[in-house]
Amino acid sequence: MSSETEERVQFSSIGFSGLKQHCTAMETMKSNPEDCSQTELAQSPLINGLPDDIALFCLARVPRRYHALLKCVSKRWRELVCSEKWHSYRRKHNLDETWIYALCKDKFEQLCYYVLDPNVSKRCWKRIQSLPPCCLKRKGVGFQVLGKKVYLLGGCGWVEDATDEVYCYDAAMNTWTEAAPLSTARCYFACEVLDKKIYAIGGLGSNSSDPHSWDTYDPHTNSWRSYTDLNIVPDIEDSIVLDGKIYIRCGSSTPSSHVYAVVYDPSSGIWQHADADLVSGWRGPAVVANGILYVLDQSSGTKLMMWQKDRREWVAVRRLSHLLTRPPCRLVAIGTSIFVIGKGLSTVVWDVGKTGNLGGMMVSSSVPKLTSDDDVISCKCVAI
Incomplete structure (x- = not known):
């Protein structure tokens, strides 16, 4: 021996x-x-x-x-x-595994919470029973991840104004705790993470709230700071972080083909109008995978669009069958895999990293939907 x-x-x-x-x-x-x-x-x-x-x-x-x-x-x-x-x-040591957490709304208009382990062969969504009881009926809540913790922020109800409450879910301990409240009560606002801080931006609030404000949360001090900028509007449709900047797509009160969006550069600390060419194709839920921006355009059928920064144009990656996706959909990415998650948590997974090697074909798989038709509000990834 x-x-x-x-x-x-x-x-x-x-x-x-x-x-x-x-x-x-x-x-x-x-x-x-x-x-x-x-x-x-x-x-x-x-x-x-x-x-x-x-x-x-x-x-x-x-x-x-x-x-x-x-x-x-x-x-x-x-x-x-x-x-x-x-x-x-x-x-x-690259041992961490990424799970997907989905915040949904059931047929009783109550919030519900699911998790998916994409690393197993037989993938299925599992419900997490624990949610703060006071949040179950809220609408317009923020949902964001920082480290191994998931944050549920703000929101409002039919008979209650926007709240500043924040709850934190530790994915390792499977427990909820109350975190420091927002500086400004908000609902239907943008929520993103940049430089290890949570940004709560715009949205609707109480009568005393400034609709042109945003808050930043520092987990080390468990505290929020508030700022204002007139370029922020309360009506927000979607948000992403791309190339170290926060982009917000805003809604419009008038029927128009024009998409309005603003971008925040942390180096200058100000908001300004986003690049018109990039914004022109942002007509649906967006996700950044491997540093590239993708959008699920559902205006005419359903197709996955990719922003080519060098050529400054949008190109179609693949058209999706209406049998595979059930709008409204949300996107989340793990590496080069994009998860298209629709009603009832019906899920299609596309590996966009292999499209070039397969002549434009995309390798896909799917996850069975739930027996219920829960609407997906937001999806986030937690790596532990």
């Missing part, structure tokens, strides 16, 4: 032996909790017989779908899986 093989056998023996000892120790703790102080638990190794850095090396490679089981093993494992250290380690 070679020395390399002997080392592997010894490591495997130590690893399995350590796991067995750890499980035995946990059973003892459960049967005799009075013998195990909090200090002993804190000082106990992650896996008996292994240094913590090697244990982390092993545990961090467990697929994300099993993280809920890891949290059931012990208090130390639960704290590790929910920690920023775990999140940073998996991201640093």
Whole structure:
């Protein structure tokens, strides 16, 4: 037997032996909790017989779908899986996996929340039962992701004015907490992340709210700052972040083929009119995949359009069958894969990275829709 093989056998023996000892120790703790102080638990190794850095090396490679089981093993494992250290380690070593979270509205006009793991062969949407009860009937809420946390912001109801409340969902812990309130009560507003800060822009508010304002949230201080700019209008249709800038497509009160959009450059801190050529083709939900802007144009059939920055023109990538998509649709991207998510969470996945190699053909797959016809409000990705 070679020395390399002997080392592997010894490591495997130590690893399995350590796991067995750890499980035995946990059973003892459960049967005799009075013998195990909090200090002993804190000082106990992650896996008996292994240094913590090697244990982390092993545990961090467990697929994300099993993280809920890891949290059931012990208090130390639960704290590790929910920690920023775990999140940073998996991201640093390219071990993090991206799941898609969808905020929807059901037939009773109540908000509902779903998650999709796109990394498994049999993909399906699963409902997350927990949502803050006070938010269930709200409309025009903001929905955004920062790190491993999902934020539900503002909103309003039929009998209540816009609110400034913000709730935070920790995807690792599967829990909701209340975050610092918005500087300005808002609903039907744009919500984007830029430079690790959340931007809540425009929209409708209370009578005292400034319709030309925007707020920024710093998660390190858990606080908001408010700004104003006359180029921001309250009627907002869509928003994206492209090339380090925030673009907002605004609605129009008069029937017109003209699309109005503004762009925010953080280097100058001001809003100005966006490039007319880019804006001309922005006639539907948009997403940025691998640094390229795509739009789902549903004005005449359904087709995926791509903005070619070098040529300064929009080109059609592929026309989609009405049997595959059920408007209204939302787009979300993971790498070069674009997920077109429609009514009832009917989902079509297109790999736009392979279009050039296949003569314009796009590789696609689909995810079965729900039995209900929930409308999709917004979709975001969380990588852990």
